[in-house]
Amino acid sequence: DVKVTQSSRYLVKRTGEKVFLECVQDMDHENMFWYRQDPGLGLRLIYFSYDVKMKEKGDIPEGYSVSREKKERFSLILESASTNQTSMYLCASSLPWTKETQYFGPGTRLLVL
Amino acid sequence: SQQGEEDPQALSIQEGENATMNCSYKTSINNLQWYRQNSGRGLVHLILIRSNEREKHSGRLRVTLDTSKKSSSLLITASRAADTASYFCATAETSGSRLTFGEGTQLTVNP
DSSP states (O other): OOOEEESOSEEEEOTTOOEEEEEEESSOOSEEEEEEEETTTEEEEEEEESSTTOOEEOSOOTTEEEEEEETTEEEEEESSOOGGGOEEEEEEEEOSSTTSOOEEOOOEEEEEO | OOSSEEEOSEEEEETTSOEEEEEEOOSOEEEEEEEEEOTTSOEEEEEEEETTOSEEEETTEEEEEETTTTEEEEEEOSOOGGGOEEEEEEEEESSOSSEEEOOOEEEEEEO
């Protein structure tokens, strides 16, 4: 079974802090994704990566950056956290064809005070 | 409205009844997928149906796809309390490179 893990289930940070969210997958998937999920807005794609050191902006990349130095790990970085980045963050991975099944981690609920 | 809209937004039924959720979309698709999310957790893939397929089954799940109407339905038969969750459809557009998720249907199955 594919396993996608995220570094924290719950995280509380202060405005202005730099925040790192880590995601690791164990199935050698080429593609990895970061979404945020907010009530009434569904899942929105922040960034995705289709290979090591490669990244593509999603629908809402502003205020975020990503890093993929190794195939199994995809990090989401909030350079200076703001209260409007309080959300549920979901990581996913998939085989090379981005239209195929995505496998999700358990999510990180981030609260920015 | 966005690609992949689920209907209804919320559904409450009794254990043993069938639950039907619908998804409508706007553009041509390569495939359509259904996912389930338990409260506060990640999404779990349930089933994928390709644009050239009309119906697919997996256990108690039945998915239909009508590309002429740009709609899909997910039927859960003989529902159980453990089926209580949010259900999302996701569309893979023909011209796009990624999935687009709807806002989900919240299903509550009462024991």
